[in-house]
Amino acid sequence: LLNGLPSPPFTPSDPSSIPQLPQTENTTVLILGGGLAGLSAAHALATEYNITDYLIVEAQRFLGGRLHSVPFGLDQATGKPYLVEAGANWVHGVENPSTGLVNPIWTLVRQLGLNATPSASGLVPEAFDRQGRVDVSRVWEEWEKAWEKFLLLGRERQARGDGDMTARAGLRIAGWTPGDHIRRSVEFWNFDMESQQNPDESSWFEIANNHYHTYHGFSDEEYLIHDPRGFVAIATEPYFSLPAERRGRLLLGEPVRELHYSDQGVEAVLDGKRVRAEYAICTFSVGVLQSKAVTFHPPLPRWKSDAIDGFSMSTYTKIFLQFSSKFWAESEFQLYASPRRGYYAQFQSLDVPGFLEGSRILFTTLTDEESVRVEGMRDEEVKQEVLEVLREMYGAENVSECTAFYFHRWHANPYTRGSYSNWPASYLPAAQTNLRAALSARLLFAGEATSYEYLGYLQGAWTEGRKAAQGVARCLLSEGERGCLKQDWWEQITAGQGGGRQWQKKEVGEG
Numbered sequence: 001l002l003n004g005l006p007s008p009p010f011t012p013s014d015p016s017s018i019p020q021l022p023q024t025e026n027t028t029v030l031i032l033g034g035g036l037a038g039l040s041a042a043h044a045l046a047t048e049y050n051i052t053d054y055l056i057v058e059a060q061r062f063l064g065g066r067l068h069s070v071p072f073g074l075d076q077a078t079g080k081p082y083l084v085e086a087g088a089n090w091v092h093g094v095e096n097p098s099t100g101l102v103n104p105i106w107t108l109v110r111q112l113g114l115n116a117t118p119s120a121s122g123l124v125p126e127a128f129d130r131q132g133r134v135d136v137s138r139v140w141e142e143w144e145k146a147w148e149k150f151l152l153l154g155r156e157r158q159a160r161g162d163g164d165m166t167a168r169a170g171l172r173i174a175g176w177t178p179g180d181h182i183r184r185s186v187e188f189w190n191f192d193m194e195s196q197q198n199p200d201e202s203s204w205f206e207i208a209n210n211h212y213h214t215y216h217g218f219s220d221e222e223y224l225i226h227d228p229r230g231f232v233a234i235a236t237e238p239y240f241s242l243p244a245e246r247r248g249r250l251l252l253g254e255p256v257r258e259l260h261y262s263d264q265g266v267e268a269v270l271d272g273k274r275v276r277a278e279y280a281i282c283t284f285s286v287g288v289l290q291s292k293a294v295t296f297h298p299p300l301p302r303w304k305s306d307a308i309d310g311f312s313m314s315t316y317t318k319i320f321l322q323f324s325s326k327f328w329a330e331s332e333f334q335l336y337a338s339p340r341r342g343y344y345a346q347f348q349s350l351d352v353p354g355f356l357e358g359s360r361i362l363f364t365t366l367t368d369e370e371s372v373r374v375e376g377m378r379d380e381e382v383k384q385e386v387l388e389v390l391r392e393m394y395g396a397e398n399v400s401e402c403t404a405f406y407f408h409r410w411h412a413n414p415y416t417r418g419s420y421s422n423w424p425a426s427y428l429p430a431a432q433t434n435l436r437a438a439l440s441a442r443l444l445f446a447g448e449a450t451s452y453e454y455l456g457y458l459q460g461a462w463t464e465g466r467k468a469a470q471g472v473a474r475c476l477l478s479e480g481e482r483g484c485l486k487q488d489w490w491e492q493i494t495a496g497q498g499g500g501r502q503w504q505k506k507e508v509g510e511g
């Protein structure tokens with residue numbers, strides 16, 4: 001379906017098993033999107049509120065959204081492909097023994113027994129530039145000192161009520177001024193590889209908050225998932241383990257084109273079909289909403305469209321290569337310091353003990369403009385670029401034959417339009433409240449981008465899906481009492497005028 005991608009293993013093998021709807025279908029709760037937020041909402045409705053009359057509409061012919069496990073290359077031992085994660089791959093932050101707080105994604109990983117190995121992304125990597133090997137340990141230390149100060153000052157200043165600035169300004173204030181290609185690469189590795197955008201494009205305060213909630217709230221550990229069932233299992237297995245009568249109805253391969261909302265309910269227009277619901281939970285990414293591929297009726301109020309258009313959605317691209325023999329370093333990570341910032345700066349080997357040992361698989365990661373650039377190129381051209389860099393790093397004579405090559409075009413994919421959201425410096429917390437707020441108290445919004453604490457992460461998508469289910473359930477179980485949906489929104493946001501006193505706060509359900 002998508003650029004000739006191999007079908008993920010969870011695609012129903014028999015397309016006739018996908019139920020066909022009559023012209024108009026009615027349901028109580030319509031779940032728009034079958035990614036982690038949509039499936040966690042479905043699971044919560046069925047298990048916690050005993051609501052089973054729901055329908056999930058998913059545009060792609062498989063579930064999982066940005067959890068996307070893809071067969072790749074060949075495992076010579078089994079004669080079958082490996083499974084690699086083109087989308088989310090890590091559990092960021094696991095558990096905090098002093099508070100007892102556990103990342104819900106970590107709980108799911110453990111319940112399902114998925115293979116998870118601690119990843120060394122925070123340690124000084126082996127590094128190369130055009131002249132050969134370089135030692136980045138001193139620069140790394142400089143970065144770590146500045147980064148700690150950046151986080152601390154960011155949260156202190158926010159608590160004092162100071163105005164936000166770009167993360168670039170925050171880093172400078174913390175003493176970080178990257179004047180050469182080594183420093184720029186170390187910065188890219190530690191900043192952009194998390195936020196997918198550079199410090200000039202990102203908010204100081206919200207990057208500090210986001211980091212705090214995940215890496216202090218849970219822990220600073222990161223686990224890479226590499227399991228033959230795919231990381232997508234955290235979304236699909238809880239849903240498919242429900243008894244059939246609790247699984248609602250599922251419609252795959254059906255893009256929503258229009259959404260009509262009023263205080264009576266929501267109607268989704270698909271190709272040749274309509275679905276009417278009392279409530280709907282929209283989990284489409286900010287990128288999809290920004291693309292205007294879905295038309296809203298009535299048109300979105302300004303407070304909502306500004307909240308969508310003002311946010312950032314960027315792209316993070318993992319490019320996988322399998323070789324006939326392993327020629328690279330033994331360590332998990334290698335840094336390439338190009339004069340061009342972010343140009344194949346990070347390589348990660350899956351062929352290391354504890355991961356896919358013996359696989360001869362390596363991947364490199366691009367972000368933002370570099371991602372969009374390669375999405376516009378042919379696979380062969382991109383492959384040649386990566387091979388050229390590897391030849392510089394390891395010597396042309398050592399680079400073996402590349403036997404498999406793959407990357408997903410997240411920006412071009414009309415159902416994702418990027419990888420995950422990022423908080424721009426000019427965007428106020430009140431605007432994110434609006435991103436999340438329901439329309440007409442009937443059409444709710446949920447997904448990684450609507451999470452204040454865990455924006456961008458799987459834990460954000462999971463918790464937001466469940467909260468939306470809770471909001472809908474509260475209304476259904478109280479028979480639609482006015483004010484049953486507890487969500488705030490701000491009618492008018494005046495940036496830079498000294499804060500909230502000038503904003504008019506409203507509650508969803510008010511006229």
Ligand SMILES: Cc1cc2nc3c(=O)[nH]c(=O)nc-3n(C[C@H](O)[C@H](O)[C@H](O)COP(=O)(O)OP(=O)(O)OC[C@H]3O[C@@H](n4cnc5c(N)ncnc54)[C@H](O)[C@@H]3O)c2cc1C
Pocket residue numbers: 032033034035036037038057058059060063064065066067086087088089090091092254255256257283284285288293294316317318410414415416418419420446447448449456457458459460461
């Ligand atoms: C490359 C990459 C790497 C990442 N790495 C990590 C990581 O290591 N750790 C981590 O925690 N997070 C990571 N993330 C982020 C994480 O994947 C997301 O936060 C999470 O999966 C988002 O889930 P969601 O349900 O909010 O959105 P989605 O997964 O996007 O779900 C929305 C669903 O809506 C569907 N849809 C869109 N438009 C329509 C339409 N018009 N009609 C019907 N259906 C539609 C989509 O197909 C999709 O299935 C990564 C993401 C990417 C892409």
